Amino acid sequence: MTESPTAAVQAARRQLATRLREIRTEAGLTATELARRLDWYPSKVSRIENARTPPAIADIRAWCAACGADRAVDDLVASAQSADSMYMEWRRLQRTGLRHLQESRVELYERTRLFRVYCSTVIPGLLQTPAYATALLESIARFHNTPNDVAEAVEARMQRSRVLFTAGNRFSVLVEESVLRYRIGDAETMAGQLGYLLTLMSLPSVSLGVIPFSAQRPTWPLETFNVFDDARVHVELLSAAVKITAPSEVEQYVRASQMLSRSAVYGSAARDLITAAITHLG
Structure with missing residues (x-):
């Protein structure tokens, strides 16, 4: 792969x-x-x-x-x-805090029409609620010891997410079922986040697939990645962000997204998995 x-x-x-x-x-x-x-x-x-x-x-x-x-x-x-x-350490990207990184990608998000998103770790940034984003970015700021501007970074992330409602945009989003179960923040935060996923699934521009634990897989779970108009890929590692623009490499991520989508469930089956995750919160 x-x-x-x-x-x-x-x-x-x-x-x-x-x-x-x-x-x-x-x-x-x-x-x-x-x-x-x-x-x-x-x-x-x-x-x-x-x-x-x-x-x-x-x-x-x-x-x-x-x-x-x-x-x-x-x-x-x-x-x-x-x-x-291609390879930028998070400590360099985040040296002045998290807000600037969120804002630096606005232009890319605004000009992109086709988003392919695969997440094996957390809910994709575009689909996050403010509470979930706050819990996640607070943990990132602590881990990387960055200046704490989480509130401003969350606001910037929410502003960036407005592309979900831009006419003509399309979003092909895949998450592993485990992402629905990983608890970021408290139970209330997770319940709100999972409920928001159910809401976003009704958008005609959003195709949200969940890859079940039990799915027959064409490949192993991969690192989280975002593909922009099948021309550029961002990959997230623990220590760095990787930008890929070489066509042959971008094609590999597009192909991976397409293969993984065949293992995902959509519609009512995806809703059932999200609902089960909410119930599991107790």
């Missing part, structure tokens, strides 16, 4: 490293000779060429200049920046 997001990032960095090695060899330089020209330790050239150390932008410019390949700089810099932006 899908490639590990961290493996995809490493693959992009290996491609950059391979291209830098090619530029050196095309210039007729050994690694030692290049290191001497750049006044680097030879081990630094080796680490870059073997993708063990990502090159800084200044390193790329110096490398190309030493090899007489200045025309390659712009493409290589773009490749390096693309690889870096």
Whole structure:
């Protein structure tokens, strides 16, 4: 099925490293000779060429200049920046709090028309109630030790969720049954959240599927991911957010979503699972 997001990032960095090695060899330089020209330790050239150390932008410019390949700089810099932006640690994204991260994605959400969402851990952000979002974001702020602006972040998330009611938008949402049972917040918070799911299911733009515990699966439960217009994927890891735009990789997530949807139940069967989860709250 899908490639590990961290493996995809490493693959992009290996491609950059391979291209830098090619530029050196095309210039007729050994690694030692290049290191001497750049006044680097030879081990630094080796680490870059073997993708063990990502090159800084200044390193790329110096490398190309030493090899007489200045025309390659712009493409290589773009490749390096693309690889870096694929993998962003939450501590960097959240260093000023959680509100900015919510607001930074508004433009993407507003221009997207087809949303494919798969969640194996929590209720998708677009479908969250304020109480559920508050409980979840409070736990995230504690874990990552970010500035506590949860109230503002929740408000930003609710504002972002207005795309649910934008004409022409479509939402294909899949959740594992376990997501209905994981208790985020207290019983009242969970009951309100599950009840809200029942309400959202009535929207003609929302297709909400639940993958039962007992389903015959085409694949294992995957990491939570969002696909935007089948052109861009966001994957959520414990330590980082991964952005994927390479068409071949995006296609894997679209295919995974389609395969997982065949294991899901919809309509009254999905309502029964949600209702059972509410009853289980006692």
